[in-house]
Amino acid sequence: MPEPSTIRLDKLLDHPAVIDAVADVNLELKERIAYQPPVCDVFKSDFTTLVTDPQYQFEIDKEAHRQLSHIIANTVQRVEGSDDAADDVKKNYRKARNIGIVFSGGPSPGGHNVIAGLFDAAKKINPQTRIFGFLMGPDGIIDGDHMELTHEQVDQYRNVGGFTMIKTGRTKIDDRKKMNLSRETCKQLELDALVVVGGDDSNTNAAFLAQNMFEDGVQVIGVPKTIDGDIQVRDAQGKVLCAMSFGFHTAARAFSQAIANLCTDASSDVKYWHVCKVMGRVASHLALEVALQTHANITLIGEDLADYVDYARLENAEKAGVVDYTAYGMTLRHLSRVICDAILERSTVGKNYGVLVLPEGVLEFINEIQVFIIKLNTIIGNYNKMHDRDFHTAFPTLDDKLEYLRRLVRGIRKDVSYNVWNARDDELFNDIPEFFQEGLLTERDSHGNFQFSQVKTEKVILDLVKDYLGILKEKGHYKVGIQDAQFVKTMQKGGLDPERYGPILFENWKQARYLMIKKTIISKKTLKTALVKSGFLGDDEPIPAPIDKIFEQSVPKFKTQTHFYGYDGRGSDPTRFDCTYTYNLGLTVFSLIANGATGQMAGILNLEQDFSRWRPIGIPIAPLMHLEERKGKLELVLEKSIVDVNSPAFRVVKTFRDKWLAATPEEDHYRHPGPIRFAGNSEENRPITLLLNAMERDLSSPDEKAAE
C-alpha cells in the first residue's frame, strides 16, 4: 500500500503550478486571443466607399421582384479605400450608430471574429457607436433580448470557436407577428443596422428583414456562415461572388484530422472498417474536402450518386425493346452493392479493413428515399398549415404517425394530403426498419428542412452492406486474399508441400501475389470435401493444421465502427484562414453599413488566392432568391449550392478514387492533414476544394471558354 500523501490540500491548491495547470485559460487560448488577423488593404484607409461593379448580372425571379421591391435593384458593390472624402460623406461615415448583430443557425467557427471585426471598425471610427448582441439567435430580436458588447467581452472571444458569446438559435422570422416584434425591438434600441450572421435560410431572413425595415431606416446586412459550404454564390454568367461560407475550412480540417487518425488506426490493427458520417446537410462539400484531405478509401458524394446511370440495365432493356427508367439514379440496394464491391476489392489483397466516408445527406440522392422525404415534408407541412396543433404534437409516437399515413391511403378527403400518400408508398415505407421510419418522420426545422443529422444514415446503409456481404460470403465471393509467401511459409512450417496443395486450394494459384481460396470452398466442410476429392485426405482424417490456419485467415470478419463527425468540428477553434476571413467579413459589414447599404451580404473575392489579393464586396441578396418547395409550399429562398460533379474538385476526387481505394498489395495512400494549428507555419492556408475549383478559371483554354 502506498503511504497516504502528507501534502496539505490547501497548500496544494495554492501552489502557482497547480493554479496554472487548472486555469480555464491555457497558453493556446492566450495565444489565440492575442492574435490580430491581417486586414485587407482597403481597410487601411481612413474611409471606405462602395462602387458598383457592373460586370456582375443576375436573372431575377418575378416573385423576388414582387416581394423584395426595396432591395431587388441592389448591385454587387466593391469596397474601396478612400483617404479623403467630402466633408458630408465623412460626417455621415463617422456618425455614432447603434448596430445589432445576431447569430442564426448552427455554430460555425469564426463567428466571434465577425463580431470583433465589426466592433473594431465601428469603434475606431466612432467610439460612441454601440454594438448590441441579440441573444439565442433570432428569438433575441423577437423578444428584445440583447446585451451591449464591451471591449472586454469581445477581447475574450477573439479567434475563438463557437457562438458562445451571444449563443445562437434557429427561429425563423416568418410571420407578421414575429416581424412586427422584431421591428419593435429595433425601434426601441434605435438601431441603424442589423447584422444577420447565418446560412442560406438566415440570409433569406435577412433579405425579408431588409425589405420590411426599409421604411424604418434600419439597414440589414447578411454574413455567409455555415460549415456546410453550401452558400456559394455566382452571378448569372457563373462568376464567383462567394466561393465559400466561413467555418467550412475549420470543420473540414477538424473532421479530416479525426478521420486521418482512424486511417492510421485501421491500417495498424487491420480489423475494422470505420464508417464516418460527416455533416453538411444535403450538400456533400464537407465529404469532398475530407476525401481530398485524408484520401480515405471510399468517399461517397451524394450528388454523384444522383447522376448514376446503370448502363448494363439500359442495354438489357434496349434488347427487350423497352426503356428502363429505374436505370437512372441509384437505389439504396444498389448503393450498398457499390460499397460491397469496393470492400471485396480490398479484401482480395488481404485488406479487410478501411475507412468509408458518408455525407450525412447522402440519402437525399437515393431515388426512393428522396421521394419519401419530399412526400413526408409535404404531408407534415400541410398538416401544420391546416390544424391548430403541429404534426409531431398531434402524433407523438411512431405508431400514431404510421396510423395517420394509413388513413391517408384510405383517402380521408377532409385531409389535404390524401392524394400525396398512396398504398404503394405505405407498403414501401412499412418495409423499412423502424428506426429509419422514425428518422424520416423526424421533426423538420423551423425553415422546413429535413434534419439529416438526426437520422442514422450510416446504420441504414451498413445494415444493407452487411446483408449483402453475407450473401457474397455464402456464394464464395467474399474472401480475404492470402499472400503467396505467407502460404508457402505456413505450409513448410507445418511440413506440407505448398506446390501440391496450392492448386487444390486456390483459384489463382501462381497467378497473383494474393491467393484466393476457390469459390466452392466456403466452409470447413467444403474444404474437407475438396481435400478428400483430390486424394490428399482420407474421409476420417482431420484437416491438417496449416491448411486449417490458412482457411481461417481467408474467412472475412466484417467488423465495423461507426462515427459521426459534426458537432465536434462545428465547435472547433477556427483555422487561421477562417480567423482572417471572418475578421475581414466583420470589417466589410461595417463598410457596408457606413456607406448606407441594406439587403447586401458581406463577401470577399479571391479567397483562393494570396491574402494580398482578397477583395471585400457587398453581394445583393434579393437577386439571388428563387422559389423552392418548403413545408409543402413554394417559398422565396436563397438557393443552396450542392457539389457540381463537373467541378475540378470533384473530378480530381473521382480520378483518384481507385488509387485511394488502394485495392493493391501496396500500402494505402492515406494523407494526414494534422491538427488545426494556430502557431507555426505549417498550417494549410485554405480548403483544397477552393483551390481546385478556382483552377477552372485559370486552366480552361480560350477555345474552351469560347465554346462555353
Ligand code: FBP
Ligand atoms: P447551418 O445550416 O445552420 O449552418 O447548420 C449546419 C449544420 O451543422 C448541419 O451540418 C447539420 O445538419 C445541422 O446544422 C444540425 O442541426 P442542429 O444543430 O439543429 O442539430
